[in-house]
Amino acid sequence: MTKGPVLVPVLGDQLSHGLSSLADRSPADTVVLMMEVWDETQYVRHHKAKIALIFSAMRHFAEELRERGFTVDYITLDDPANSGSFTGEVSAAVARHKARGVQISEPGEWRVRQMIDAWRESLDVRVRVLPDTRFVCPLPDFFEWAAGRKQWRMEYFYRDMRRKTGLLMDGDKPVGGKWNFDADNRGGPDADCRPPAVAQFKPDAITREVLDLVAARFPDHFGSLEDFAWPVTAAQAAQAFDRFLKTRLPLFGRYQDAMMAGADTMYHAVISPALNIGLIDPVEMCRLAETEWREGRAPIEAVEGFIRQVIGWREYVRGIYWLTMPDLAQANELDATRPLPEFWWTGETQMACIADCVRTTRKTAYAHHIQRLMVMGNFALLAGLSPQDVADWFLVVYADAFEWVELPNVAGMALFADGGKLASKPYAASGAYIDRMSNYCGQCAYDVKKKVGKNACPFNALYWDFLARNEDKLAGNPRLANPYATWRRMNADKQAEYCDSAAAFLQTLQPARKGWARG
Structure with missing residues (x-):
């Protein structure tokens, strides 16, 4: 009896021809499995453009593999037989192709690794997990x-x-x-x-088909598809990077x-x-x-x-x-519990910096790292927003966000939720930093020079209130010695004025409605 092929599942973030699971495979006895599954679009409700980017890039990569001679079993989201999960599709493909084994490169996310490890028990064939050699450091x-x-x-x-x-x-x-x-x-x-x-790339026929699919199937997800112009092939990515180098x-x-x-x-x-x-x-x-x-x-x-x-x-x-996984996902060293404000999704706030960051994020599924860290992350830190809510938001809204890169940046770098394992100090800043590093403040309804009161930049009072309410955990941090020395030199009335102003602002925050991040 002839042995069947080896099944090689290729995930949506593994679109590299040098992938370790493909490197030793011959097209003659390999079936590549690629899957658009509902579970992966819904464990958080990803930005529409993020889903479109991954699906379009997957479909283009599948065509490239076929040109190289590989048999590609591609499961589209709207396939009537789609099981909705990686596990369901791998199990069905093993049976469909009478595969003698499964070979896959290690995934980027903890939850997916748990799924793959479970295949060793649920499948009647060998499951081989190879290191992801696309990184410098194993x-x-x-x-x-x-x-x-x-x-x-x-x-x-x-x-x-x-x-x-x-x-x-x-x-x-x-x-x-x-x-x-x-x-x-x-x-x-x-x-x-x-x-x-x-560099921007006009959607081709494959991408247009995906955009139509995403618009129809995910109408209530955050974000827009109108300006979709991401590179969806290696050739386009090379062109985009060359433009960066030159300009x-x-x-x-x-x-x-x-x-x-x-x-x-x-x-x-x-x-x-x-x-x-x-x-x-x-x-x-x-x-x-x-x-x-x-x-x-x-x-x-x-x-x-x-x-x-x-x-x-x-x-x-x-x-x-x-x-640090899985503990990192629940880390909350500063006991921050405030729910995410609605304006993080709508952009409807008089704070010009946040409004602009949410605008570009909704439009393109992108914001650069200082907008993420020192506007959105800084506000979340100062306001005491729940690390889990903030991590969900970052995972939803950015096209480059996979949990392995998003969660340490949010929990460790932005929110100090890990207690300082990653960052040597909280990245807390008042409005003066945003004023120095941007032109936002000149067009803001709030006065960045004003420290407290109704029209003062909220970041100013929130900064001192953050230090005050976390003094027992942060006062010993040597990199915060100067801010705490300044705080202690203030008289009690001034300290109370900062804390009262922060409290008044925080009372105006409307919690986000349910369903933005998780269904």
Whole structure:
């Protein structure tokens, strides 16, 4: 009796031809299974454009695999026989193809890994799970790096990744004599800040079909499809990144922390959605960026800042995620319980910074990292919003958000919910930071110079109220010594004025209606 083929499920964030589960497979005895399943669109109610991006990229990738000679069993969302789950589809495909085994690259998310591990019990064939070799740092190596450390600081991990890849190295020394040029990358918007357009891609027939499907099946999900122009193939992702290298990388560093109303992408690469679903290789991107510096077309601070985000921060948060799950999903060191405000979904607020961040997020499923951290994340931290509610929101609204990258950024970086395992201090800031790094405040109904009262920027009173209510947990943090010293120098009446002003603002927040994030 002839043995059947090996079934290779390829998930929506595994769209790489060099995927480990495909690397040793011959088309002659392999069936690739790709699945659009209801469960994956509904465990949180993802942004419409996020669903469309993944489905369109999957369908394009399936065509590329067929051109390479692979048999692809592709299950569309509207297939009448669609079971709605990964497990159901894998089980059915094993039987349908009389597969002798299942081979899959390790998934990015904890909950999916639990599903795959259960297949070993539920399926009557061998299930082989291979490491995801698309990352620089294998998970066992990260666990070894983290073992025994009191704090997991990204900077030291990043240096190891530089040594491992050779990026921006002269022998065993960093180019320019420094590992980190972040001090040169903190410019706010000015007269020279004129961000060029990012690459956009007109939907082809495959993408238009997906857009119609998503519009019909997910009409109540957050977000818009009207401006969908994401790269959905590796070729398009390469074009988009080349545009970044040629038009925005030279000023990326200078303005990477700056925000401007209506300038939704600033000088950022806007490549993270394509990167996180596998359409472009992270190390290859970094080598191309390094070439721009070595050939004199981009300054070292811009290139180093970009490379640090990719092989430093991105690799680091992946390791933190797998090291701390599943506990990280429930972390709440500061006992924050306030529900998400409705304006996080609607954008209907007089705070110009939040209104603009929600606008671009609804329109494009994107906002750059300072908008995420120092506007949305900062507000959530200061207002004491529930970490689980905030994590759900971030997972829903951004096209690049998968739990492995989103959750450490939210729970650890933005909200300090992990108690400082990831970040050395809470990223708390008053309105003065937003004023310095953006042009939002000049068009805001609130006065950023005013500290308390009805028309004062809410971030100002919320900042001091945050420090006051968390003093027992945060006063010992050496990086907060100066703010707490300032707080203690205030007289009791001034302290009470800040806390009362914060309380009055917080009482105006209307909790979000149910069903935005989870059905």
